[in-house]
Amino acid sequence: MxxxxxxxxxxxxxxxxxxxxxxxxxxxxxxxxxxxxxxxxxxxxxxxxxxxxxxxxxxxxxxxxxxxxxxxxxxxxxxxxxxxxxxxxxxxxxxxxxxxxxxxxxxxxxxxxxxxxxxxxxxxxxxxxxxxxxxxxxxxxxxxxxxxxxxxxxxxxxxxxxxxxxDPGLIFHPPMLYMGYVGFAVPFAFALAGLLGERLDPAWVRWSRPWALAAWAFLGLGIALGSWWAYYELGWGGWWFWDPVENASFMPWLAGTALIHSMAVTEKRGVFKAWTVLLAIIAFALSLLGTFLVRSGVLTSVHAFASDPSRGLFILGILIVVVGGSLAVFAWRGAALQNESRHSLVSREMFLLVNNLLLLTATVTVLLGTLFPLIADAFDIGKISVGPPYFNLLFVPLTLLLLVFLALGPQVNWKRGRLDDIRLPMLKVLLAAIIIAVALPLLVYGDLPWTVSLSIGLCAWVLGAMLVDIGRKTRNAPGLVQGLRKLTRSYWGMQLGHLGLLMTVLGVALTSAYSTEKDVRLAPGQEVVIGDYRFRFEGVADHQGPNYVAQRGTVVVSDGGRERVLHPEKRIYRVQQNPMTEAAISGNLWRDLYVALGEPLDGGAWAVRVYHKPMVRWMWFGALVMALGALLSILDRRYRLRGVR
Incomplete structure (x- = not known):
C-alpha cells in the first residue's frame, strides 16, 4: 500500500x-x-x-x-x-x-x-x-x-x-552533486524569462546571481567529495582520473565559473548581457549532457549507471528540446541585447572577458576529449581512447594562463583603466613571486621541477595581487581594521573564491610532483621506507563486517620515534562476492600516508602499495574555501530583496 x-x-x-x-x-x-x-x-x-x-x-x-x-x-x-x-x-x-x-x-x-x-x-x-x-x-x-x-x-x-x-562519502556525494547540477536550472530559467520578457537589465542579474553562486558552490563541493571518494575508496591513490563521468560534472562547473564572472560584469556595468545569457544556457545544457552520459549506457565508468539505450534516447530528446528551444529563443530575442556602456581594451571588463574565454576554452577541451571516443565509435573510425596525457597537455597551460589574468583583472578600473597605475606594484609582486617560486621548492623539497616552480610562482603572483588590491581599497580608511570592515561580503567572497582556487592549484602541483609510490612484497615483520617514514607490515587477520568478511592488515608507520597504526583491508561482500580494497590513510594538512593491500602471496606475504602524498588535501580544502566564498557573496546585502524594483 x-x-x-x-x-x-x-x-x-x-x-x-x-x-x-x-x-x-x-x-x-x-x-x-x-x-x-x-x-x-x-x-x-x-x-x-x-x-x-x-x-x-x-x-x-x-x-x-x-x-x-x-x-x-x-x-x-x-x-x-x-x-x-x-x-x-x-x-x-x-x-x-x-x-x-x-x-x-x-x-x-x-x-x-x-x-x-x-x-x-x-x-x-x-x-x-x-x-x-x-x-x-x-x-x-x-x-x-x-x-x-x-x-x-x-x-x-x-x-x-x-x-x-x-561508503560514507557516497551518502553525501550524489545529493551534493545534484544540488549543483540541477541548481543551474534556476539561472537558466531566469535567463529565458528575461529574454521572453525583454527584461535583461542589471536587476535581472542581481535576482539570478545568488542562485548561480549557490549551484556553483554545491557542484564544486560535490565534485570534491567525488574526488575524495575515488582517492580513498578505489585503492589507486589517485584523486582525478579524467574519467568521462568525472568530466561530465566538471564541465558545467567550468561553465558556471564563467557564468558567475560574466554576471558580475553585467550587474556592475550592464555589458556582456548576451554572453551571460548564453553561458546560463550552456551551463544547464552541460548539466543535462552529464545526465545523458551517465545514464545512456554510452560510457563505461565506475560512476556510470547501467541503463538501456531507450532511456538514453529519452534523455537525449529532453536535451535536444531544452537546448534547441532555449537557443531558438536566444536567436529570436538576442538581437535586443545591446550593451549599455563602452569600455576600453585596458579595463576590468576586458580582463574578465579574457578569463571567461579561457574558461570556455577549457570547457570545450574537456568536452572534446570526453565525446571524441564516442564520435569515433559512432562513425566507425575505430576505438579511440582519450586519457590524462591529452587533458593535462591542454588543460594545465590554460589553468596557468588563467592565473596570470586572474591577478591583473581586479587591479584595473571598470570601463577605462591605466596600466601605469598598476605597473609598479605588480612588478614588486612579480619579483616576490619569482623569489618564492625558486626558494620554496628548494628549501622544502630539495629540487626545482619547472612545473612546480611555475605553479608556485603564479599562485604567489595572484596572492600578492590580492593583497595589493586589499591595500588599495583600504588605504583611505582611518585604520586598517576600519577599512577591512567596510569591504563588502561580496568582495570577501570573491577573494575567498580566488584563494580556494590557489589552494587547489598548489595541492595539484605539489602532490603530482612530489608524491612517492612503492609497490612491494611484504611478509610479517618486513619494512619499507619512503622518505622519513618507515612502514612495518605486522600481518593480516580476519575481520567480520555487517555484510562482508575482510582480511585486515596492520601496518605500523614510524618517523622520529612517533608511531601510528594503519589498518588497510581486503573485503569480500557476502552477496555479490566482489573483492574491494579499503585503503588506510593517516593524513594532515601537509601530507597523507596511504597504504592499500594488494593480493596475498606465498609464505604469508602480501602485495602492499604505499604512498607518501604531500599537500594532497589542499585540493579538497580549496574546494571548501571556494564554496565558503560563494556563500559569503550570496549573503551580500544587495541580494536581499525588499520590494519590487
Whole structure:
C-alpha cells in the first residue's frame, strides 16, 4: 500500500508540474495575477508530493520490501541502515527521483525568496522550471519507475548495493552533486524569462546571481567529495582520473565559473548581457549532457549507471528540446541585447572577458576529449581512447594562463583603466613571486621541477595581487581594521573564491610532483621506507563486517620515534562476492600516508602499495574555501530583496 501511495504522489506531482508549467503563461498573456500566482502554489505542492514519494521509497528500503523491483536490485537485509538510505539514490531510478526532488526544492526556494521580484518574472521563471519537471518526471514514469512491483513472485533477499557505493562519502556525494547540477536550472530559467520578457537589465542579474553562486558552490563541493571518494575508496591513490563521468560534472562547473564572472560584469556595468545569457544556457545544457552520459549506457565508468539505450534516447530528446528551444529563443530575442556602456581594451571588463574565454576554452577541451571516443565509435573510425596525457597537455597551460589574468583583472578600473597605475606594484609582486617560486621548492623539497616552480610562482603572483588590491581599497580608511570592515561580503567572497582556487592549484602541483609510490612484497615483520617514514607490515587477520568478511592488515608507520597504526583491508561482500580494497590513510594538512593491500602471496606475504602524498588535501580544502566564498557573496546585502524594483 505504501509503495502505491508513493506512485500516486509521483503521478500527482506530474499533474502539478504540468499545471505549474502552463497556467502561469496563460496568466502572463492575459495579465491575470491569479493564474500567475499558480506558479508559486505549484512549486510548493510539487515539492511536498515529491518529498512524500521519495520518503515512501526510502521506507520501502528500510522495510526490506523486495517486492519492489528497484529495492530488490539495490538493497539487502544485511545492508546497514545508513546504506539502505543512500541506496535510494544508488541506482538509476532512485537517482532520477532525487533529481526531480532537488529540482522541486530549488523551485520552492525560488518561490519563497522571490517575493521582492515582479510577479510576472517569478511566474515565468517558475513556469520554465515546471516544464523541466514535466520532462524529468515523465522520464521517470514512462521509462524508470522506482515503484514497479515484482508480483506475484519476488525474491526473499535482495541483490545488495554495489560495494563501491557502500561508503560514507557516497551518502553525501550524489545529493551534493545534484544540488549543483540541477541548481543551474534556476539561472537558466531566469535567463529565458528575461529574454521572453525583454527584461535583461542589471536587476535581472542581481535576482539570478545568488542562485548561480549557490549551484556553483554545491557542484564544486560535490565534485570534491567525488574526488575524495575515488582517492580513498578505489585503492589507486589517485584523486582525478579524467574519467568521462568525472568530466561530465566538471564541465558545467567550468561553465558556471564563467557564468558567475560574466554576471558580475553585467550587474556592475550592464555589458556582456548576451554572453551571460548564453553561458546560463550552456551551463544547464552541460548539466543535462552529464545526465545523458551517465545514464545512456554510452560510457563505461565506475560512476556510470547501467541503463538501456531507450532511456538514453529519452534523455537525449529532453536535451535536444531544452537546448534547441532555449537557443531558438536566444536567436529570436538576442538581437535586443545591446550593451549599455563602452569600455576600453585596458579595463576590468576586458580582463574578465579574457578569463571567461579561457574558461570556455577549457570547457570545450574537456568536452572534446570526453565525446571524441564516442564520435569515433559512432562513425566507425575505430576505438579511440582519450586519457590524462591529452587533458593535462591542454588543460594545465590554460589553468596557468588563467592565473596570470586572474591577478591583473581586479587591479584595473571598470570601463577605462591605466596600466601605469598598476605597473609598479605588480612588478614588486612579480619579483616576490619569482623569489618564492625558486626558494620554496628548494628549501622544502630539495629540487626545482619547472612545473612546480611555475605553479608556485603564479599562485604567489595572484596572492600578492590580492593583497595589493586589499591595500588599495583600504588605504583611505582611518585604520586598517576600519577599512577591512567596510569591504563588502561580496568582495570577501570573491577573494575567498580566488584563494580556494590557489589552494587547489598548489595541492595539484605539489602532490603530482612530489608524491612517492612503492609497490612491494611484504611478509610479517618486513619494512619499507619512503622518505622519513618507515612502514612495518605486522600481518593480516580476519575481520567480520555487517555484510562482508575482510582480511585486515596492520601496518605500523614510524618517523622520529612517533608511531601510528594503519589498518588497510581486503573485503569480500557476502552477496555479490566482489573483492574491494579499503585503503588506510593517516593524513594532515601537509601530507597523507596511504597504504592499500594488494593480493596475498606465498609464505604469508602480501602485495602492499604505499604512498607518501604531500599537500594532497589542499585540493579538497580549496574546494571548501571556494564554496565558503560563494556563500559569503550570496549573503551580500544587495541580494536581499525588499520590494519590487
Amino acid at each position: 505504501w509503495v502505491e501511495l508513493g506512485q500516486y504522489a509521483l503521478v500527482l506531482a506530474f499533474v502539478v508540474a504540468i499545471l505549474q508549467g502552463t497556467l502561469p503563461w496563460l496568466g502572463v498573456s492575459r495579465g491575470d495575477a491569479r493564474l500567475q500566482a499558480v506558479a508559486r502554489t505549484g512549486a510548493y505542492a510539487q515539492t511536498a508530493l515529491l518529498t512524500f514519494s521519495f520518503g515512501l521509497l526510502t521506507l520501502a528500503f528500510l522495510n526490506n520490501d523486495f517486492s519492489v523491483d528497484y529495492v530488490a536490485r539495490q538493497s539487502n537485509t544485511l545492508l546497514p541502515v545508513w546504506y539502505k538510505v543512500s541506496a535510494v539514490w544508488g541506482g538509476h531510478e532512485g537517482s532520477l527521483l532525487l533529481w526531480a526532488l532537488v529540482l522541486a526544492v530549488w523551485s520552492a526556494a525560488v518561490a519563497r525568496f522571490s517575493r521582492g521580484l515582479p510577479l510576472v518574472m517569478t511566474a515565468r521563471v517558475l513556469a520554465i522550471l515546471g516544464l523541466i519537471s514535466v520532462a524529468i518526471i515523465s522520464f521517470i514514469l514512462f521509462t524508470s519507475n522506482p515503484f514497479d512491483r515484482l508480483l506475484p513472485d519476488f525474491p526473499i533477499e535482495g541483490n545488495d548495493l554495489n560495494p563501491l557505493l557502500q
